Amino acid sequence: MTANLHMNENPYLPDEKIRRAAARGLENLNRYSEWKYLIELKTLLGEYNHVSSERIVLSHGSDMLLREVINIFSGNRKIIMVSPSFFPVAHYALKQASRLTKIQISPSDFRLNPQLLLNELDEPALIIIDNPNNPTGKILLENGFAEKILQNKNALLLVDEAYFEFSGRTFAGMIDKYPNLAVARTMDKAFSLAGLRLGYLIMGDYFKDHFSDFPAYLATPTLFAAIEALRNTESMMANVDKIGREKARMEIELSKAGIHVFQSSTNFILIKTKIPDFAKKLKEEGVVIKDMSGEWLAGYYRISVGLPEENNVLLSLVKKLIN
Amino acid sequence: MKKTGLIVNPIAGMGGSVGLKGTDGKTYNKALELGAKPTTPKSIDDTLALITRKDLYFVVAPGKMGEDFVRKFDFQYEVVSKIGEETNADDTKRIVGEMIEKGITLLVFVGGDGTARDIYDVLGLTIPVVGIPSGVKMFSPVFALSTAAAAEIINNESGQFIEKEVLDIDEQAFREGKLGAKLYGYLKVPKNVNLLQGKKEPSNVSKPEELSKEEIAQYVLEKMEPDTLYILGPGTTLSTIAQKMNVSKTLLGIDAVVNGRLVGADLNEKGLLELIKKYDKTKIILTPIGGNGFIFGRASKQFTPEVLKLIPKENIIVVATEDKISRLECLRVDTGNTEVDENLKGPVKVITGIKTETIIEVK
Numbered sequence A: 001m002t003a004n005l006h007m008n009e010n011p012y013l014p015d016e017k018i019r020r021a022a023a024r025g026l027e028n029l030n031r032y033s034e035w036k037y038l039i040e041l042k043t044l045l046g047e048y049n050h051v052s053s054e055r056i057v058l059s060h061g062s063d064m065l066l067r068e069v070i071n072i073f074s075g076n077r078k079i080i081m082v083s084p085s086f087f088p089v090a091h092y093a094l095k096q097a098s099r100l101t102k103i104q105i106s107p108s109d110f111r112l113n114p115q116l117l118l119n120e121l122d123e124p125a126l127i128i129i130d131n132p133n134n135p136t137g138k139i140l141l142e143n144g145f146a147e148k149i150l151q152n153k154n155a156l157l158l159v160d161e162a163y164f165e166f167s168g169r170t171f172a173g174m175i176d177k178y179p180n181l182a183v184a185r186t187m188d189k190a191f192s193l194a195g196l197r198l199g200y201l202i203m204g205d206y207f208k209d210h211f212s213d214f215p216a217y218l219a220t221p222t223l224f225a226a227i228e229a230l231r232n233t234e235s236m237m238a239n240v241d242k243i244g245r246e247k248a249r250m251e252i253e254l255s256k257a258g259i260h261v262f263q264s265s266t267n268f269i270l271i272k273t274k275i276p277d278f279a280k281k282l283k284e285e286g287v288v289i290k291d292m293s294g295e296w297l298a299g300y301y302r303i304s305v306g307l308p309e310e311n312n313v314l315l316s317l318v319k320k321l322i323n
Numbered sequence B: 001m002k003k004t005g006l007i008v009n010p011i012a013g014m015g016g017s018v019g020l021k022g023t024d025g026k027t028y029n030k031a032l033e034l035g036a037k038p039t040t041p042k043s044i045d046d047t048l049a050l051i052t053r054k055d056l057y058f059v060v061a062p063g064k065m066g067e068d069f070v071r072k073f074d075f076q077y078e079v080v081s082k083i084g085e086e087t088n089a090d091d092t093k094r095i096v097g098e099m100i101e102k103g104i105t106l107l108v109f110v111g112g113d114g115t116a117r118d119i120y121d122v123l124g125l126t127i128p129v130v131g132i133p134s135g136v137k138m139f140s141p142v143f144a145l146s147t148a149a150a151a152e153i154i155n156n157e158s159g160q161f162i163e164k165e166v167l168d169i170d171e172q173a174f175r176e177g178k179l180g181a182k183l184y185g186y187l188k189v190p191k192n193v194n195l196l197q198g199k200k201e202p203s204n205v206s207k208p209e210e211l212s213k214e215e216i217a218q219y220v221l222e223k224m225e226p227d228t229l230y231i232l233g234p235g236t237t238l239s240t241i242a243q244k245m246n247v248s249k250t251l252l253g254i255d256a257v258v259n260g261r262l263v264g265a266d267l268n269e270k271g272l273l274e275l276i277k278k279y280d281k282t283k284i285i286l287t288p289i290g291g292n293g294f295i296f297g298r299a300s301k302q303f304t305p306e307v308l309k310l311i312p313k314e315n316i317i318v319v320a321t322e323d324k325i326s327r328l329e330c331l332r333v334d335t336g337n338t339e340v341d342e343n344l345k346g347p348v349k350v351i352t353g354i355k356t357e358t359i360i361e362v363k
């Protein structure tokens, strides 16, 4: 058995109906997707998020949209990011930024000190925060803090809510009030569509003005699956619920085994352990987790919550390694 | 064939387990009496077993310092030098010297911080090394993350190198919960994505260390103010700054410049205090130690509390490459004076390039 617990994926396949919808999308493979489906998807996403569908822009994966925001706004704005954060976007920002200020969050609470960020807003800035944060799983932005940022005329705030369905926390409700706010979302996590890639941005007016010509043709299987998934979100919610319960169990069991576990608001868990070659030893047994020493700190590992049987294998391996 | 030196410190780390400091000379026998067991054999076997490269020709130290291990595998090798029953630091240094004469282009070593220092004494930055961790706690960032990582580095070594710190650790202080780390030197290690960068994310966007240092140096130079005393701490990042200014800096010492001219080299506390008194304004530029993040450690003797009391916090400029800073939990100070430490704590802006900075907590 191999268990891939290193990419923060959803271990459950989407519902049968959704898979069938995706398969139907293959029938006109030689054609570009039709506008009416793009519009239908935007409408459904508008309803799902209680925002106007005009505020939504679609892409294959939210990753692309995060990069596009950097492309558009970083020319004459400083980028402010938290370190660590979602690595591909952090790398991209480092490459593209005309100026970049990182604010490091550190163990064990990984708290973002609001004042440190607010102090940086004396010039035009694009602030990108993944909330909850990857890899720590922590909520970094509270409402009051976000509003303080948004009330500053220099600030554009992009909140990456890839794990919204797991955290239950969103700033989408502020989108009409603050033109300088954008919220990035994905259906690749909670909706189990990572293999089809569906990301979207919910845009305040200022962002919206800059995205009018963003290419919108998506792969039809992706479109069909996303539409079907949003028509009935029950199976998604049931999966999120199952993952949440498994996560709680894992947190307890790993702690009991003597592993340092950081509380997470996502479908993954950050841990710290001194067991040498921890990830490598698990990999030899078929369990793949993310070793954070590559880009970040040695001794830290990120583990996605898998199927209960995968989690059990992981737990029993951990117990064996500790003894 | 790639001539590769292999040297094992057979008694590295044995003292630690029984509460002794280091394992040279007499302490070794004491350690044995106290029931210490060598930890190196397993590490070296683990690494050698994972080496898949076919073009290696090992130049090994005799017996338990190398030969005993390669013999079990299928490598081509020759043995250099001789050793007696008991081995010590002088053996390490002598044998490494002989390996250099044999023309090795890479040195694989197994041991602890002390072994790394012995090797640095002979090699400096000439020949790259791969340090196999030997099972006890090691502080010098020069070591590979694991025995498997060491094998991967050897397998994929491709001629790109970076410098990593060799530390002199006050182990006694460490056991008392105080981190005393003094920079001892630098060794060249192969830059390897499997060790230094995760496999999932693209590594092509991360900047080479050298370029990062150049950028930092350029930025610092542009910001330098006239008639200000700049005290430059140890390390290669600071050396790059000095190079850009055309002044020659001691790699491990503390030096000072004013208006682009060197006004003090390898300064001690007294030298620093005298210079600081002479100038209206003083700034310190320094870089944290990789791995533990020390900017002012107990053991970096020259920056004493008396010196630091004379420098306002905003005049302390911290520089570090992206790679180094992103691998630190935080920055640390431990000057031995609580008041001075408290004053230095809190967030600081670290310069990481021409256009980049990182705000990080000093703890």
Ligand SMILES: Cc1ncc(COP(=O)(O)O)c(C=O)c1O
Pocket: A007, A008, A060, A061, A062, A063, A064, A086, A130, A133, A134, A160, A162, A185, A186, A187, A188, A194, A197, A198, A199
């Ligand atoms: C914080 C964060 N943002 C964005 C993404 C990218 O998701 P998508 O599949 O939508 O590109 C991820 C995926 O791991 C993530 O962790």
